[in-house]
Amino acid sequence: MPNDRRQAALGNTVSIRCSVNTRILQWEWKPKFPLCASDSARVITVMGPKGFIPPLHFRNRLRHSISSKNLELRGTLIGDSGIYTCVAENGKKWITDLQVQEGCFNNINLTIIKKEPFEATLYCKLCSPITSEESSFIWTVNDIPLEQLLGNQRMRTGAILSVPLRNKSLLGAWRCKSTANPAWYAEHCLELESPDYKPEEDMKYGEENDPEAGPKPAPINLFQLILMALGALALFSLVILCLCFFCKGAQDRYEKTQADIAEVRLDETQLPAGDSSQQDPSPIRRTPSEKEGGGVHYVELEQFPPARQILKSPSLGRPSTIYATVV
Template sequence: MTTLSYMLLLFVTLDIFQTVSLGKSGVTTNVTCSLKSNIIRWDWTPRFPMCSETMGSNIKIFDVAKGKVALKRFVHRLKLLENSTLQIKHPFSSDSGLFTCVSHNGETSKTEIQIEPGCKNNVLLEKHSASHSLTLKCSLCKTTPIYELNRFEWKLNNTPATNIKGVSVSMNGDILEIHSTQKVSPGKWICIFSLNTLWFAEYCMDEDKEDKEIDTDNRIGGLQVLQIVGIILLAIILVLAVIVIAFLYNKFAVRKGETYQLTKDDNAEIAIIQSDASRTDPMLEAPSELNYMTIMFSENQATAVALGRPNVYASLKVK
């Protein structure tokens, strides 16, 4: 029972626990692995499949044995450090997701990474959200006399933002306002500097058409709630298990007491006579109320217990 309880508790804990970490676009981010044993690979489940243009879950991105990146989008951007830490260079918003290190014996350690908007490719992207609306603003991280004016263009999945209903763009393109995130298709929003298309920044929206951020405190609080619920369910299961075991044990004990047992003795003879209801007990001169008879004896001792089949008379003759 103790081992079963521990396994169930371990299952509940491992099933819901994961680390949440925040990063910035363009700023190198490290993903730690809590496993003690040697790991064989790193997997990735994108948070924004449409934005990252990568579908699926638990996609292998780094092969530890070969020391090579296993997914094209991360080529030249991943590096394995000491203690099995994975380093992500020049992270994009679309890199957000669940990173999992896997050991040789199948153990896993999960870390959810959310890459927040920041300065990437000399473009600083900022966001301001309210209710179901969202405002994105772009500006240059560093300006030069050649590029004094901040002129930008916006695209959603390669479609010009000016062609999308429910979206408005400022005169010089530095501010984009999404009036209702419920009515705008999700995906990758790109802010491109008009005079140098190599300078751009991206912002990803969820597939449920809502702009969601990872609130570390709320997320951890949610995990704690799930853990509490799991522990409560485990306690209920254990209580029910104890009740069932107690019931079965009691039932077994009763049946064991009702079992017809005889210890055969060379110096004793037992005669069991089947009788019908019309016969009377010679001692009581009335129909016998003795419904059961079991005789247990050993070493010239005899004990009579009211057990056995209905309407049975028994006599004991000891030599």
């Protein structure tokens, strides 16, 4: 759809916008009624590299404002209807669909009161009649007087005309002028709309369109979105798994260290405590001495060497002291 839609009554002034941020390089016009546009081209360049050159159809009614980037169209006619496109320096486009409606213009209203597959009836009347008498009009088709097109037929000056649509010479811009005042006139396009005039098909409403020549990114479908989501989920799961392995290894190392420390402490608590009473007395050597009175010698035997000691049994306790008879 177009970016902008404008409706203008016949004979009024309308502004055609171009809402782009950069400099305008080109203006194009795709007329809704090519015969009324008097141009065989389907797309007419209004402004291009050579500057602003409006078609002859507008007859100095179309002006370009450099400061506002807009077009100003005065004295609108039915044949001015169509698609106006401005192309910016960055390739962006702004599209306006202009529809000029029937109305009272220069005190004359020209309408189609009946249209069949092969015939149309035109009705031309004064908007404010100055007299009660029936008005007469001069009819032209594409600026050619009707009597010239009809040849030897009599001149048609009535307000109502029936036009056969099979006659291609009678298709185009019909205009009726008042015989009382030639400045009063109205126009209507009597032709089928251009077969390729379909602004609804390839235009978007409310935003600038990308340039046609530039490459367009391929749209992302639902399958691609699902694949992207699964890939992101797999990557996230892999990161979580690595973190779990790292934490589990650190915990195992910590528990093993604590177990080793506890085992060492347990071994230390099970060892027998040192007791001087349980230890064998150190071997004492004494030199035999004689005491007074009796000449009896008391000799304390030295402890047996380790090889001759009696083995101790844990159940027997401490061995008794061994004495020997002194001779």
